Amino acid sequence: MSPSDNTDAPRIWVTTLLFSITFIISVIGVPLYASTYGFDVYQYLMLAIVIVLCGISITAGYHRLWSHNAYTAHVIPRLFFAFWGTHALQNSILVWASGHRRHHRYIDNNEKDPYSIKRGFWFAHIGWMLRAHESGKEDFSNAKDLLKDPIVVFQHKYYLPLTAASNILLPILLGVLHGDIIGTALLVGVARIVITHHTTFFINSLAHMWGKQPYTNSNTAKDSTLLAFFTYGEGYHNFHHYFQTDYRNGVRWWQFDPTKWLINALRWTGLATNLKRVPTFKIREAQIKMQFEKASSQLQSSHAPNLDAWKSSLEKEYQEFSNTLAEWTTLRTEWYQTKREALHDALLEKKEALQTKWESAAVMTRFKEMEYTLKMQQKRLKLYNINFEAAMA
Template sequence: MDKPRRIWVNTLLFSLTFVAAVTLIPWYGFHYGYTAADIIIAGLFLVFNGTAITAGYHRLWSHKAYEAHWSMRLWFAIWGAMATQNSIMHWASGHRRHHAFVDDYDKDPYSAKRGFWFSHIGWMLKEYDPKASDFSNIKDLKRDPIVVWQHKYYLLLVLATNIGFPLIAGLLTGNVVAALLLAGVLRLVLSHHFTFFINSLAHIWGKRPYTDKNTARDNGVLALLTWGEGYHNYHHIFQYDYRNGIRWWHYDPTKWIIYFGSKVGLTKGLKRVSNYRIEKARIDMQFKYASEKLTCQQALKNLEEQYEAISQTWQEWSKVRQQWVELKKEELKQNWETSDVHKQYEELKTLLQEQQKQWQLARAGLLT
């Protein structure tokens, strides 16, 4: 097989901006200093770039976790182009393959199995991916005129935003050089690596509470740098959920943007996985980990019995839930509150909650 050719544009872009960020930018700061306005503007650009990637490129276009008003899509397309991570079409196509073939050495474009460097940045430095321009998995996105427009004028948008926006900021603050360095270069380098961490570190560092079928990890620390995308183990099992951090206290600003967007009519059709499906996945994994760890046969047997009981209740619950869906279809919903199915549904829900509580207690007792 031929050796993959180097992609010089990417290699130079990543290396030159990085070198400038660690040399020129501190040097300028040391000699001339930066004002609060320089830093705030760079920070704002960083937020707009980062969330255009996470809420736009990722959760909206790659996963269709919700729908967004055209004005919001345009906003994401412009600030996403400024983040300089290729067009929405390229990004979403590669990302859908990442999910479909996660960890596959050849088919996952940034497979974590090829090491930290490759999954972080190496995959973009050479022509490793033979399917890089195969857009057969994003036919739906080609129907979005904003996506098509952004793809067509991507290079122009990258230049206009990366030079134009910092230039305007510099003219406003009165220091164009400081703006070009901070809001231009440093912002781009940070924005790049914060996103790249999701492909590298979020597949290496953290816990796997929902599935161990792939390398994706949940990591609250990483969520701080990645606008909430650190809950990557959850994301890989339930990729169409608009949330990555599912608890209310999980730091996931991307989820908050999407949620508040729905309150003002900018977003709709927010997809969420039911709590029971999430709990089921979590308990399955807890049982798996506990059985690997427990050496006492009796304790293991007790835990197994509890696990079987929960699984059975779970099965019955989903059966009843299915009946409920059927009922709804037949427009018998008005009788729903008084129906037997409803009674059964509520009873099972209570039982399941009780069993889950017992399960957590037993697990905690056995594993300490």
């Protein structure tokens, strides 16, 4: 069977029926019930709350915590994410995270990426779960860390009874409390599953199709603010694929990333520690590299008369960029060395430890200066690209 052939693999009836039945009930049964009996504001409110609880448990728990170890979480949020993640009906943490790690490692590779967009929208969105494709074969060899997590292991072992119980009992319980069991079960039970499913699925499909590529064009992942709005911040997928260990997907403070805000809130309350952040310098470096690539490809395809002047000014910028990068790399190596020595000195209670501390402060200032140099260069290159486009128009 060819890996790009999406129809030859044997059908998985459990998922096919699950996705089809829940979808049909949501688009036919729910509107029919709404027009006959109606839903009240409490039912819509419960729907919204459960959607958010399930969705954010997938993004903050299944994705950033368990798949990427982007931070360390206390047992309380871990249990919370495991509970609502189970309710989201997206398979166990172990299956989800190991598949997602393969997606990152083999992105766009039709044979190894479980949901490669190169096999089309339908396949990346949902098709990969409907048939037993070779690329989707379960393999936990990349998730040995998760096999040591008792919550992950317990949830995986009892996944079927756990998800069945929560998805049957919780909507019924909410329905009993509300007084309309069938209506609540349809809305908060079934329609909620479909909405949460497709919100997550859009990250595998649309986030590899729509948007910009500010950090890398070596894969199909894109940054889309619109998608981030519906996916708790996961729409900044180009950043995420380049810097997967960062707990942020929307890296700028103003970018809509509720998952990042939740993780920050957990840190303030002491429930999350060790939040991983990529150095700002590295983020700017990636952006500037993309700017250079854009500028040089524009220069190559242009036949303007004053091309030499544009070329030499770009070469000058590139030289400055290379110098800053080289200095940063050297300083970073020295800084790690200093930190190691400081730790060693502190262990031996040497007086020199104080001296090292002062040296460290000077190094930090230089890091800030270099970050600023890159920020300025980024602005200049943006202007360069705008002016070049205008000159060539």
